[in-house]
Amino acid sequence: QKEVEQDPGPLSVPEGAIVSLNCTYSNSAFQYFMWYRQYSRKGPELLMYTYSSGNKEDGRFTAQVDKSSKYISLFIRDSQPSDSATYLCAMRANNLFFGTGTRLTVIP
Amino acid sequence: ETGVTQTPRHLVMGMTNKKSLKCEQHLGHNAMYWYKQSAKKPLELMFVYSLEERVENNSVPSRFSPECPNSSHLFLHLHTLQPEDSALYLCASSQDSRGGPLHFGNGTRLTVT
Numbered sequence: 001q002k003e004v005e006q007d008p009g010p011l012s013v014p015e016g017a018i019v020s021l022n023c024t025y026s027n028s029a030f031q032y033f034m035w036y037r038q039y040s041r042k043g044p045e046l047l048m049y050t051y052s053s054g055n056k057e058d059g060r061f062t063a064q065v066d067k068s069s070k071y072i073s074l075f076i077r078d079s080q081p082s083d084s085a086t087y088l089c090a091m092r093a094n095n096l097f098f099g100t101g102t103r104l105t106v107i108p
Numbered sequence: 109e110t111g112v113t114q115t116p117r118h119l120v121m122g123m124t125n126k127k128s129l130k131c132e133q134h135l136g137h138n139a140m141y142w143y144k145q146s147a148k149k150p151l152e153l154m155f156v157y158s159l160e161e162r163v164e165n166n167s168v169p170s171r172f173s174p175e176c177p178n179s180s181h182l183f184l185h186l187h188t189l190q191p192e193d194s195a196l197y198l199c200a201s202s203q204d205s206r207g208g209p210l211h212f213g214n215g216t217r218l219t220v221t
Binding site: 002004008032034036041042043044045046049088090092094095096097098099100101 | 206
């Protein structure tokens, strides 16, 4: 079983839609959870960084962690064409593990 | 200049060549990393340096040789690579190697012919 599972998509939504991106994991020791955004021909850019369970909001982005279900989500409200990118989840106890990434396209 | 800078952005090399990738971080971090990114695969950790000492080497073939002369600079020396080594090579840094988020550079796109 993989440490981190992420649906690779691709996911296409119309501009203004609410987007939900998800990852599941198997290791209950994970304490730190991250979401990265990667534009084409660029490196991953840190979007959200959370510790343990709960929600964290930053503008149009909300990160949610449910440790009891071993499930994390990233919600994007009022999605924009500029949100089109690949989104990577990552989590760590000691070592850091990444999902494979979900490719998102927001259609104007 | 801020963040993590990688050079070159693109590199094409033959299997008999020797080349080096360079990474520089301006964030005052103590840990630096090399990752390999291939299509439809999670990021693969190659090497970790903490305070200039290598703390992790994930069974990477010896044709990849890292060097960390100080806490701001990291190199990846390449020799006799194989076509399957073609990928995006990402450098990252973090405050320390045990926790906290990683900050990535924009990578070097390597093609081995």
